[in-house]
Amino acid sequence: MSAPAPRLRFAPSPTGYLHVGGARTALFNWLYAKKFGGQFLLRIEDTDKARSTEESTRAIFEGLEWLRLLWDEAVVYQGANLERHRADAERLLANGTAYRCFCTQAELAERRAAAEANKESFKYDRRCDRLDRAEVERRVAAGVPFTVRFRVPEGTTAWDDLVHDTIEFPNKDIEDFIILRADGTPIYNMAVVSDDIAMRINLVMRGDDHISNTPKQIMLYDALGAELPRFAHLPMIHGLDGKKLSKRHGATAVGDYQHLGILPGAMLNFLALLGWSPGNDIEVMTLDQMVALFDPAGLQKKAAVFDPKKLEWMNGQHLSLIGTAELAAIVSPALEAAGLATGSQLDARRAWYLALLDLLKVRARTVDDIVRQAGPYFRDEIAYDPEAVAKQWKDGPATADLLAAVHDALAAMPGWESGTMEETLRALAEQRGFGDKAGKIFQPLRVALTGLGVSPGIFDVLIMLGRDRSLARIDAAVRHLRDAQSVSTP
């Protein structure tokens, strides 16, 4: 008999955006399902009506789709299963593993406060479980509201966790917990177990903040006579200060990173390395490679700190990993959004565009970096960066003369290609007495061509700009320098 195919689920509550911690949980669930030929399901836990929003649900879908973590069956909305949750709770009432509790919230709060005041830990004292049958029936008939509590049995509850090995809880430390509210709606643990059984989930993989829920859920499976799934509790993600990752750590939603110009593949890769290692010093991986290398034995027990610096580095790695065509598909919309070019303009000069991306991507860490660098190649007007001007155009008149000479030398060339440009410009440097310090020409020229102090290699820039635009910009720079001169010298 071979092991049944694993069925896993990611079960976020739609009360905010898709958090990077949630994304990582989804990723490991997804990886496990793909690796072992199982299914990855998505369940939206929207039973908390007050906090759940449709907007959050949409954000979860969008985040998962962006990451390409697609689910294999129709989305399950927990809120649609309320009747089954209730029916399951009532089965427990019927089979005697649960009982009615008539204590009100106010009474409970009072007893809890009293216990705390005495520095005692509070645990429900089971007083309603001691009510005799007649009394219970009398109260029910009288319409006294009640919750349903699960009666936790003697003994200990343990399971063999996929990441933590054995975890054991003495049952005496767990109080008889409520499974159905006075209004008949189910409590989290009841809803989860009922749904996981119905969805035939056989591996529950979730954050380790759920460890203390697990013994309760195991008891519920037992009381319901259902087969237990296996459990895997993943460590948390912390911020740089060691605290649980939250809003004040800055960007925590996956959508934030999408808008920062992070590639989905890089995000996934980075998240995978937060709590998992394939060994052999392997770090940069595509999703397919992650599936191939995935092994739950490599899962870490320790919480990991989210380091944005390493994410950026990882993004740089993926920028060169994905290939220029795929990169273009991601950069083009960003270029359009920045008003630098339209899709059809890019299509019209496809080869030129791809060559430009190759030049820009090695000096970029994010898609945004590429867009920022792309200005001079798309805009007609360039702006001179004051810092670059101050550094490279120190002596206005001399620079103007030099650039004029560069203009003429370049204009005199028969063609427009890198080799002869270099010969021409280096010869000019020699002639001007710069010796082999051709940078003394390249640097001022760079400012004339791009307005910036940094750019790809100067000959690449000249090629990308083309003969006409290059010569026009050098010309414009010469005029700019001479105008400035005449204005400041009356």
Add this chain to the structure above:
RNA sequence: GGCGGUAUCGUCUAGGGGACUAGGACGGAGCCCUCUCAAGGCUCAAACACGGGUUCGAAUCCCGUUACCGCUACCA
């Protein structure tokens, strides 16, 4: 407080009794390359929380201590 979990460079990690002078990566420092900035190459600094065991031998196994984290609702 109770219960549970965790502990290797600043950070992510490799390591599953001898291969450890503890490896890789990010970040940092420096050098090389070089027309700038990147990329790339090379070098350096940087860790087994502490204390007891077990063992011929412990980063690795056991027990304590400490620290940190999580849970402790008629939230999920």
